[in-house]
Amino acid sequence: MSYMIALAGNPNCGKTSLFNELTGSRQRVGNWPGVTVDKKEGTYKKDKEIEILDLPGTYSLSPYSAEEIIARNYLVKEKPDAVINIVDGTSLERNLYLTLQILETGIPTVIALNMMDEVEDRGDEIHIEKLSRAFGVPVIPIVARNGRGIWELMEKAAETAREKRAPMKLPVFDKKLQETIDQVKALLEAEGEPDSGWKAVKLLEHDENVREQMKEDLKNQAGKLTAKRYGQEADLEAEIADQRYQYITKAVKDAVTKHSAGCVETKSDKLDKLFTNRILALPVFAVIMYLLFACTNSENFLFLGIPSPGIWLAGVVESLWGGLTGLAERALAGASPWIYSLVIDGIMGGLGSVLGFIPLVLVLYILISFLEDCGYMARIAFVLDRIFRRFGLSGRSFIPLLQGFGCSVPAVMATRTLESEKDRKITAILAGFMPCGAKLPIFALFASTLFADNNQTLVTYSLYVLSIVMAVLVSLLLNKFVFREGTSNFIMELPQYRIPTLKSVLIHGWEKVKGFAVKAGTVIFVSTVLIWFLSGFNLNSFNGKNAAENEDGSIMCGMNDSFMASVGNVIAPVFRPLGFGEWRPAVGVITGWIAKENVVVTFAQLYQEDVTEAYLEEYFSQYSPKELEELGFEGGVYNAEAAGDIYSENILFEGSDENALPHMRDDIQTKAAAYAYMVFNLLCMPCFAAVGAMKRELKTWKETGRAVAVQMAAAYTAALLVNMVGGLFL
């Protein structure tokens, strides 16, 4: 017999910390049916018979956000064998409000009194026995962060589940209210409604969900019953909440001895004086954001002359991949040309370009997780609320948008934490504008080739700024013309500042990157093979004509005659007003929709064909022997065999050279057009994986289609303006 034990509690009470301690590495993350909120399940380390479930944090069982609905539905519909209700010992009163509602469901429950280390540090004392008596269930003090008390907790929980020990009925409500509840309960019972006790309370609380699923005539009868006792206008909901809190206040007063009466200024209050300060909050925020991006993608970390952790890690990964590619090249030396080309150019080349920036995304997300877990992110959302409100969003939208700098997929998924539907929709659109990790190589390639004589950092930063400006503009327009509901309220708990453990930050960061890494392994893998196929083959590959014409008998064709060229030629005219109406840039845009990292891969593949041996020889002739040696030619002597590799490694993506891709210049002739191309790729529809995430959050394809249309329109308009206006100056 196996048992299911669910962890429930307020946000930030320590559920995930406890879950990680209890399950170790035996975790599975799936999805809740129909929604994309992560469903984290695991097996208890010490007993394989016990399954543990980490429910989303919730303040009550009358849900307010999408995540809260999940927790509630699970508890009342699927009914775990037991619930471990985690309460934060430093804010007992508020946490116990959910406890009372969980106990009403009748599910066997154990209370885990968490954060005992902080309670002790404050010098407060909690009388466990008294608390347990007041709530009629076992209470076990724990410190989830270091595992103190969690084995006793699990023993109690397992016992409670095994014996199906339902919680005692508590004298929470006064006589009049309890009688009313009992009457409604009897009414429901007579009709054969399951969970009548719990539903009776929810009915009186005007719970939408319960009311929706109840027969009209039952609702009317219950309504009459309460009207008779309380009058027509009675606000029973407030009454119930009030009586619950009264019960809790009394229980807490009995059980807790505070070290110091009244409210002392805590460490958190002191930090808030700085981080939410009327004047200093924004400068401090700017410094923290600067540090965040400096750690991720700065070549000169804090002006110390060393690369940032992100760049350093990317270098390590790239050189490892380079070694692997070298091995593959040697292994395939005798294979047929198309297999060699598929593995080396297609697969290794394509995946390599992705691997190069996964470290950047990883470092960014670990840092974001740190900011979230330590409590600062909630403050940023609050501080920015005033600014975001000006253009029709809530400060909470900042968190998904910041994630958009890493990858659009988790960014779009993070919009579900927003309470208002309008904010969710707009933020999901804007998240696609952010310069995600996969777009950075596009900027790097263009900056180093077509903007070789400009300040390249400035070129890249201008695009960051543009993405934010466009987000503001589009949000303003959408608020003015599409959504007119006005701005939503900002209500957010500011958790205490806590230094999170390294382990939890790493787990949390990795969870966000994982979707991205999986995408890299699947979508990008398949699409690079597809691009390789479309750009190396045409109809003649399969009727023998190519084989007859090619000297080596290969069935492949030149890029200019490939399927890809045909597709590109059809679409190219659309982009003519933007300055890049040729088939190759057009193909770049299309492959970018499969995955943005493809744009650079496509450029490298499409234009590399132009890099002939003669071209290379001429190109390298401009270098002195010493420079040649530095570039990697042995002894400083030009060597045709090594030239191709050295060119693509050192010149194409790294060096600043306007001649790196000689024919790129023919297709994208002006700087205005080049900038327009970057702008278009920055703002247009994100990759398919992100569109899939948008569909999940926006629910229907119609809504998703609209959102993508807004992105496309914004991208086209902005690129057109850049090309037209820029053409006058550049």
Next chain:
Amino acid sequence: MALAMMEVGETRQIQAFHGKEEVKRHLQDLGFVKGGTVQVVGENASGMILLVKGVRIALNRGLASQIMVA
């Protein structure tokens, strides 16, 4: 008077909420109940930070002006 008028450091009792039903419920879940105490612990351009039932909660000013205190 409205909560939004309170000064930093002041403590008062919550009286009523004039706003949408669902927002009222959410506030209740967060500890804002009639008769409960609320203390203002911070304030900035976005709104106020309140101490309710031992927890810090940030509200925008518009919402704070819908909550009545005495």
